[in-house]
Amino acid sequence: MVSVERSMVLRRSADEVLRYLADFGNTVEWDPGTESCVRLDHGPVLAGARWRNTSRFRGRLTDLDYRLEEYRPDGLVFVGQNRTVTATDDIGVRAFEGGTRVVYRASLRFHGLARLAAPFLRAEFERLADAVAERLPRVLAQG
Template identity: 75%
Template sequence: MVTVERSITVDRPADEVLRYLADFGHTVEWDPGTESCARLDGGPVAEGARWLNVSRFRGRRTELSYRLDRYEADRLVFVGANRTVTATDDITVRARAGRTVVDYRARLQFKGLARVAGPFLRPAFERLADEVAERLPRVLDTL
């Protein structure tokens, strides 16, 4: 398993940030690895909403079906899966001193033979997390 975490401070209201991040389709704007992310169902964004995320990581294209597992006043949990990995994105959003702190934790649980590669992929996931931490504040500033 690989876990990466970042704490990101932004100058937007916490409730606005949470609503934006709750729509996983926005990952194309703030996650440099995401090529597309399409909603698979309709209606309001709520627990149970689903997306198909297409990403490129280390030159390989991968698709994960994501589900919004938890939607709370200050926390979002998305779980995505395919045949080689289960990815859990756990996002906490809280107001602090007139700003908003986004705590982002991505946990990747590899399956089958991919489990062997997991530890070797950590540096690449850390770089990707750094890129997210750099890009997300810029995107949120344009809301």
């Protein structure tokens, strides 16, 4: 398994940040690896909502079907899957000094032969986590 974590402070209210991040379709704005993210169901964004996320990783496109597993006042948990990986994004959101502290944790559990590659992919996932920590505050500062 590969896990990364980043913490950032945003100058928006915790409620605004939580609502924005709960719509996983917004990853196209703040996750530099995401090429597209399309909602697979309809209605309000609640636990159980689903998206298909297409990301570019190491030059290849890959699709993961994500589900919002938890929608809490202090955070969100998304789980995405395909045949080679299960990705869990655990996003903590708390009021902090007139803004919001976001703690973003991403864990990837590889399946089958892909497990052998996990140790060699850590540096790339660290780089992507750094890019998220840079981009998310910038995106929310504009909106």
